[in-house]
Amino acid sequence: MKSxxxxxxxxxxxxxxxxxxxxxDTPTEPIISVDPLQIHRVSKFLRDNPDLQFDSLxxxxxxxxxxxxxxxxxxxxxxxxxxxxxxxYNLHSVSLKHKISLKVSTSRTEPKVESVENIWxxxxxxxxxAFDLLGIFxxxxxxxxxxxxxxxxxxxxxxxxxxxxxxxxxxxxxYQGMKVPY
Amino acid sequence: xYQYFYDLTGNxxxxxxIVAVFPLVNVLIVALIGVYLERKVSAWIQDRVGxxxxxxxxxxxxxxxxxxxxxxxxxTAKDIDSKLYNxxxxxxxxxxxxxxAAIPFSSKLIGSEAEVGLFYVIAISSLVVGxxxxxxxxxxxxxSLLGAMRSAAQIISYEIxxxxxxxxxxxxxxxLSLDKISNMQTAYFWNWNIFGGAEFGIAKFLLIPFMVVGFxxxxxxxxxxxxxxxxxxxxxxxxxxxxxxxxYCGMKxxxxxxxxxxxxxAVSAIVSILFFGGYHSPxxxxxxxxxxxWLIPFEQAFWFLAKGWLFILIxxxxxWTLPRLRVDQLxxxxxxxxxxxxxxxxxxxGVISLL
Amino acid sequence: xxxxxEHMVLNMGPQHPSTHGVLRLELEIEGELVKKVTPHLxxxxxxxxxxxxxxxxxxxxxxxxxxxxxxAIGNNFGYALAVEKxxxxxxxxxxxYIRVIMAELQRIASHLxxxxxxxxxxxxxxxxxxxxxxxxxxxxIIEETCGAxxxxxxxxxxxxxxxxxxDFVRKTKEFCNYFKPTIVELDNLLSYNKIFIERTANxxxxxxxxxxxxxxxxxxxxxSGIKFDLRRDDPYSIYDRFxxxxxxxxxxxxxxxxxxxxxxxxxxEMEQSLRIIEQAIxxxxxxxxxxxxxxxxxxxxxxxxxxxxxxxxELGYFIISDGTVNPFRVKVRAPSxxxxxxxxxxxxxxxxxxxxxxxxxxxxxxxxxxx
Numbered sequence: 082m083k084s085x086x087x088x089x090x091x092x093x094x095x096x097x098x099x100x101x102x103x104x105x106d107t108p109t110e111p112i113i114s115v116d117p118l119q120i121h122r123v124s125k126f127l128r129d130n131p132d133l134q135f136d137s138l139x140x141x142x143x144x145x146x147x148x149x150x151x152x153x154x155x156x157x158x159x160x161x162x163x164x165x166x167x168x169x170y171n172l173h174s175v176s177l178k179h180k181i182s183l184k185v186s187t188s189r190t191e192p193k194v195e196s197v198e199n200i201w202x203x204x205x206x207x208x209x210x211a212f213d214l215l216g217i218f219x220x221x222x223x224x225x226x227x228x229x230x231x232x233x234x235x236x237x238x239x240x241x242x243x244x245x246x247x248x249x250x251x252x253x254x255x256y257q258g259m260k261v262p263y
Numbered sequence: 264x265y266q267y268f269y270d271l272t273g274n275x276x277x278x279x280x281i282v283a284v285f286p287l288v289n290v291l292i293v294a295l296i297g298v299y300l301e302r303k304v305s306a307w308i309q310d311r312v313g314x315x316x317x318x319x320x321x322x323x324x325x326x327x328x329x330x331x332x333x334x335x336x337x338x339t340a341k342d343i344d345s346k347l348y349n350x351x352x353x354x355x356x357x358x359x360x361x362x363x364a365a366i367p368f369s370s371k372l373i374g375s376e377a378e379v380g381l382f383y384v385i386a387i388s389s390l391v392v393g394x395x396x397x398x399x400x401x402x403x404x405x406x407s408l409l410g411a412m413r414s415a416a417q418i419i420s421y422e423i424x425x426x427x428x429x430x431x432x433x434x435x436x437x438x439l440s441l442d443k444i445s446n447m448q449t450a451y452f453w454n455w456n457i458f459g460g461a462e463f464g465i466a467k468f469l470l471i472p473f474m475v476v477g478f479x480x481x482x483x484x485x486x487x488x489x490x491x492x493x494x495x496x497x498x499x500x501x502x503x504x505x506x507x508x509x510x511y512c513g514m515k516x517x518x519x520x521x522x523x524x525x526x527x528x529a530v531s532a533i534v535s536i537l538f539f540g541g542y543h544s545p546x547x548x549x550x551x552x553x554x555x556x557w558l559i560p561f562e563q564a565f566w567f568l569a570k571g572w573l574f575i576l577i578x579x580x581x582x583w584t585l586p587r588l589r590v591d592q593l594x595x596x597x598x599x600x601x602x603x604x605x606x607x608x609x610x611x612x613g614v615i616s617l618l
Numbered sequence: 619x620x621x622x623x624e625h626m627v628l629n630m631g632p633q634h635p636s637t638h639g640v641l642r643l644e645l646e647i648e649g650e651l652v653k654k655v656t657p658h659l660x661x662x663x664x665x666x667x668x669x670x671x672x673x674x675x676x677x678x679x680x681x682x683x684x685x686x687x688x689x690a691i692g693n694n695f696g697y698a699l700a701v702e703k704x705x706x707x708x709x710x711x712x713x714x715y716i717r718v719i720m721a722e723l724q725r726i727a728s729h730l731x732x733x734x735x736x737x738x739x740x741x742x743x744x745x746x747x748x749x750x751x752x753x754x755x756x757x758x759i760i761e762e763t764c765g766a767x768x769x770x771x772x773x774x775x776x777x778x779x780x781x782x783x784x785d786f787v788r789k790t791k792e793f794c795n796y797f798k799p800t801i802v803e804l805d806n807l808l809s810y811n812k813i814f815i816e817r818t819a820n821x822x823x824x825x826x827x828x829x830x831x832x833x834x835x836x837x838x839x840x841x842s843g844i845k846f847d848l849r850r851d852d853p854y855s856i857y858d859r860f861x862x863x864x865x866x867x868x869x870x871x872x873x874x875x876x877x878x879x880x881x882x883x884x885x886x887e888m889e890q891s892l893r894i895i896e897q898a899i900x901x902x903x904x905x906x907x908x909x910x911x912x913x914x915x916x917x918x919x920x921x922x923x924x925x926x927x928x929x930x931x932e933l934g935y936f937i938i939s940d941g942t943v944n945p946f947r948v949k950v951r952a953p954s955x956x957x958x959x960x961x962x963x964x965x966x967x968x969x970x971x972x973x974x975x976x977x978x979x980x981x982x983x984x985x986x987x988x989x
Contacts, residue, residue: 110923112921136830136831137830137831137833138833139833139923139925139932139934139951140923140934140936140949140951142936142947142949142951143949144938144946144947144949145947169921169923169936171923171934171936171951175830175844175846178851178852182921182923201831201833202828202831202832202833202959202960203831203832203833203834203956203959205959206955206956206959207956214667227660228659228660229659229660229663229988229989230660230663231660245665245668246667246668246947250668305743305744308744309743309744309747309748310747310748310751311747405626405628406628409628409650409970413650492741493741493813495741496971501635501636501738501739501740501741501974502636502970502971502974503970504634504635583743583744584742584744585741585742585811585813586737586740586741586742586808586811586813586814586817587740587741587742587813587817588813588816588817589816589817589969589971589972590650590969590971591969592816592817
């Protein structure tokens with residue numbers, strides 16, 4: 082059983098600059114920010130370290146932070162430029178019964194995060210979902226396809242209507258000849 | 264029967280047709296009442312009410328269904344092999360209907376008193392396998408195909424234990440004629456084959472346990488031959504949707520159902536002829552004690568139908584109680600248990616009958 | 619010359635009698651032997667997470683009903699707990715007790731459907747209807763309290779939509795007494811049925827480490843023999859006050875972690891739920907169930923991940939608040955969604971008929987998988 086503070090210290094010693102910070106002001110467990118291109122190494126360490134043993138990934142959520150500039154494009158749609166997309170990892174150790182949350186932020190224009198699929202298999206579909214709904218690319222993911230939306234959604238939609246959970250998402254006019262806005 | 268109508272009409276074709284009407288009517292009635300009973304029995308078993316809207320106690324529900332079925336459009340999928348697709352239900356129905364030709368309903372109501380009746384019934388009911396395979400293949404549907412393959416494997420396998428038990432009865436009675444087998448078990452129920460046959464002696468008592476085993480084996484294997492739960496894997500609805508008739512609709516589908524219920528009655532009839540005295544009454548005839556000759560055939564028909572329906576009810580009871588076996592378990596039950604037991608049973612019965 | 623052979627691809631679903639909704643399984647089969655299973659989801663996707671962003675916090679509650687529609691109270695419960703944690707409010711004792719009793723009643727109702735449909739998939743249709751008859755008692759108890767039979771919208775943030783009915787305590791006790799012999803009947807009818815055991819024992823074995831790695835939870839995890847129940851291991855509400863056991867799979871009929879174990883864990887869990895209800899039902903304190911409901915729900919900035927033990931496993935709500943009246947992001951960690959992932963692993967090398975049995979033993983609800 083380790084507190085978030087201790088886990089943060091362990092990680093900081095092991096990985097140095099890849100661990101970006103510790104956010105303590107949340108009602109749930111404190112959140113440790115990690116470099117998106119180091120998350121695989123960090124996760125592997127978290128799972129395999131005998132003091133930590135985070136053997137289970139409870140939840141993996143993609144989030145659109147919507148912290149960029151709002152601009153209008155030619156069609157009058159409000160778009161968000163710049164800013165970040167984030168992925169939150171809620172980890173849990175079945176054997177040691179402690180919890181921790183990780184967070185990685187990646188740029189909105191080219192969202193790339195390392196996949197943790199081969200560490201926790203449960204990440205597979207969660208990552209597909211984050212890719213599907215937010216367009217975050219998970220590097221080294223074995224099967225990065227859409228999961229909830231139709232596989233051919235891209236063929237019928239434009240850039241703004243590709244990933245529905247983005248804050249600047251617009252419904253497409255038609256999908257496969259069916260009118261979408263009702 | 265045939266002779267009677269031939270004498271009456273003086274025309275072979277007419278007489279044949281009239282004789283054929285009886286089993287046809289019987290199949291239709293069996294299907295109508297069978298479907299109704301299946302619904303009611305399953306409802307009673309499952310703590311439900313069952314059909315109760317169409318007519319008194321929902322009696323006309325199946326009639327209404329039948330009328331609906333007649334009106335239905337004969338919708339077919341695009342890439343079916345239409346020749347085989349259309350022949351299949353006819354073939355399946357023919358197979359189950361033709362078996363009735365040799366089944367004696369009473370001493371006066373027999374389609375054909377052929378000497379090889381039992382052999383004929385087993386042979387002709389194999390037509391059903393061909394029909395099922397045709398249906399599964401021509402439907403161009405993977406569920407149908409899987410169902411048909413399962414069904415063919417199952418029916419052919421389970422014919423073996425059936426045939427072995429039939430053989431042991433034939434050994435005992437020395438005839439293949441269903442009418443003669445029935446007549447050997449006349450008078451009272453202790454003369455039935457399941458109680459060792461009519462001949463009184465030490466052999467009769469020795470035979471009883473082996474006859475019971477034989478009856479159980481033939482009952483299980485006929486259950487499998489007519490695709491009833493726990494052996495309904497060819498049409499296992501939770502796996503294969505509806506098995507080999509998944510894509511059939513309307514009257515063609517109804518023919519499969521008709522033949523299923525026809526088969527149910529046919530195998531029940533065979534079992535009751537082989538082991539339970541066929542059309543003979545277990546407790547003597549009212550016609551004999553009252554001295555009314557013409558009453559006896561009617562009484563016989565009553566007893567025959569009663570025995571048949573009893574077995575159908577048992578089949579339904581089993582269906583709504585037991586889960587379904589898996590295809591490999593079904594095969595191992597047949598090949599590892601039923602066939603060896605049936606063989607041993609055959610040998611023992613053979614030895615005892617030599618005594 | 620060797621004949622060229624190919625695997626046959628069988629599309630099971632989205633319309634199929636036993637995929638429990640609109641799941642599509644792409645089976646690669648060789649004869650009847652399953653070589654590969656690929657689930658395709660999304661046929662019931664209703665954009666819950668997108669909708670939630672446009673709603674105020676209390677307006678999301680009815681939407682959570684539709685996730686796992688067989689255990690709607692559990693969904694309400696988890697969501698309410700998450701937002702209450704975000705708001706930092708305490709709810710009255712009476713509310714806690716009623717919530718726990720309702721959640722346990724709902725767990726029994728949900729397990730009844732799970733067990734029944736598992737049996738029906740294997741061909742035993744009669745137990746299915748018996749279990750629905752018993753479920754009806756629970757539904758009428760809840761209906762009397764909150765007016766709905768399936769989608770209750772009962773547990774609100776900080777309270778409940780209705781106080782319990784005056785007859786509630788009596789009827790719940792009656793149900794407990796009625797239901798105990800029914801479990802025995804069910805055991806005799808289905809659990810120890812030879813054919814049922816043949817069909818489920820040693821089928822779809824899920825080892826513990828695979829289960830944990832795949833994030834399985836609920837009966838699917840416990841069937842593999844590990845005592846992990848959030849009511850005990852991460853207690854929420856007032857579950858720490860009650861005495862109950864956590865049933866686990868022991869491999870009574872085959873290997874630990876087979877379909878039969880997962881099935882059996884559910885039956886034993888219903889008994890434990892009855893125990894909790896019986897402990898709680900006599901101690902409901904007096905009070906107002908709506909006193910703690912905030913007039914205006916505007917949580918401070920922050921994130922929360924709250925998880926509860928739903929009948930199907932760990933239901934988690936990950937909520938980000940940006941300090942406005944609308945949630946910034948609501949992510950649902952749906953137990954069925956995660957449990958379904960392991961299906962491909964479980965089905966390899968079994969027969970088509972086993973796929974149905976395995977799927978039934980995992981017990982998914984598509985409303986929750988697709989959200």
